[in-house]
Amino acid sequence: MMKIGAIQMKVALKKTEHNYNNAEVLLRKAAEAGVDVAVLPEMWSGGFLTEELEDQLADVDGQRTKAFLSRLAEELCINIVGGSVATKKGEKYFNTSYIANRAGDIIAEYDKTHLFSFGGEEKKYSPGDQLVTFQIDGVDCGIIICYEVRFPEWCRKQALAGSKILFVPAEWPLERVSHWRILNQARAIENQMFVICVNGCGEIVPNKFNAGNSMIINPRGEILADAGELPQEMIILSDVDISEVANTRNKMTIFHDRRADLY
Numbered sequence: 001m002m003k004i005g006a007i008q009m010k011v012a013l014k015k016t017e018h019n020y021n022n023a024e025v026l027l028r029k030a031a032e033a034g035v036d037v038a039v040l041p042e043m044w045s046g047g048f049l050t051e052e053l054e055d056q057l058a059d060v061d062g063q064r065t066k067a068f069l070s071r072l073a074e075e076l077c078i079n080i081v082g083g084s085v086a087t088k089k090g091e092k093y094f095n096t097s098y099i100a101n102r103a104g105d106i107i108a109e110y111d112k113t114h115l116f117s118f119g120g121e122e123k124k125y126s127p128g129d130q131l132v133t134f135q136i137d138g139v140d141c142g143i144i145i146c147y148e149v150r151f152p153e154w155c156r157k158q159a160l161a162g163s164k165i166l167f168v169p170a171e172w173p174l175e176r177v178s179h180w181r182i183l184n185q186a187r188a189i190e191n192q193m194f195v196i197c198v199n200g201c202g203e204i205v206p207n208k209f210n211a212g213n214s215m216i217i218n219p220r221g222e223i224l225a226d227a228g229e230l231p232q233e234m235i236i237l238s239d240v241d242i243s244e245v246a247n248t249r250n251k252m253t254i255f256h257d258r259r260a261d262l263y
Ligand SMILES: NC(=O)CCC(=O)C(=O)O
Pocket: 042, 048, 116, 119, 145, 146, 147, 148, 150, 170, 171, 172, 173, 176, 179
């Protein structure tokens, strides 16, 4: 069993100091609740900024974020899937996730590969070009970021690479909340994997809300924990039993029956 805590955080736009402090409070609460893994949402340090991203809001080479996650992961002895933050690497900006293990090592780094052009993300950021998998306490895991849940091929690649848990940090708005719920459940069902989708919540700018609705979903698409429509910050918790992935796949043999020769 692995206990997962999905941290549905209210990210304050451009208020970096506030967000780092708040993330630390929430990570400490998750650790007190006994989680093995705590997960933050997308762009938790400054909000989902596209063209308005100012240079001082981008973490150069992720130095501050890596040090922050590493310090807390080691001190609290938990694994942290660090949502994502805006980073600057060389002259380019990325939407980057870092993952820290219990020893405080940064074990993976993922740059969002499908940028949200509907929101202008590609005008500021460069896309990553690598699928990233990692192990948490010996379990194979993968990560995509927000909009990428609309790309079933990318999620299928995660499953084919062996991921049993797919983490989906997001800053997804309320107006498309039905897509958020359906897509995350669909990715869990079709790939017979756990999906941990962690969204921001609350009013971000006047009359613009993030949807909350963070969920922990099992390989049959059943929702084990659900933040529901409540717009407030919360940590949803669930134990996940990784043997359910093999059990589900052995009962309904989708990976055996798929026609890789045709598509
Ligand atoms: N941050 C995002 O990638 C937003 C995605 C979104 O709102 C959508 O796909 O709809």
